[in-house]
Amino acid sequence: MDKRLTARVIALEEQLREMLAEIEALKMEIYTLEEENDRLRAERANMTPEAVGRINENVRQLQGEGYENLSRLYKEGFHICHVNFGQPRRGDDCLFCVNFLHKE
Numbered sequence: 571m572d573k574r575l576t577a578r579v580i581a582l583e584e585q586l587r588e589m590l591a592e593i594e595a596l597k598m599e600i601y602t603l604e605e606e607n608d609r610l611r612a613e614r615a616n617m618t619p620e621a622v623g624r625i626n627e628n629v630r631q632l633q634g635e636g637y638e639n640l641s642r643l644y645k646e647g648f649h650i651c652h653v654n655f656g657q658p659r660r661g662d663d664c665l666f667c668v669n670f671l672h673k674e
Contacts, residue, residue, distance in 0.1 A: 641671060 640650045644667055649657045651666030658669075 644671060
């Protein structure tokens with residue numbers, strides 16, 4: 571039997587072992603994520619309507635603060651659009667930024 575063929579089979583076997591070890595590690599990570607997901611679902615199911623309302627109000631407040639910060643940056647002369655974000659504006663208004671600011 572050709573020794574090169576034996577070497578290739580041994581190398582393939584080693585690759586297979588490495589892949590199996592990686593699959594095992596991924597399996598453990600998936601198990602951990604599924605456990606956390608189950609815990610979070612149960613926690614969410616037990617939330618009171620008042621708690622959900624507080625969370626939603628916090629989200630609205632944070633979104634408002636983010637919009638205010640972007641508006642302030644634009645007034646200070648910086649782009650807030652995805653095209654030139656953070657770059658100094660020169661001259662006239664940027665149509666992308668203005669469009670972003672006027673979105674509801």
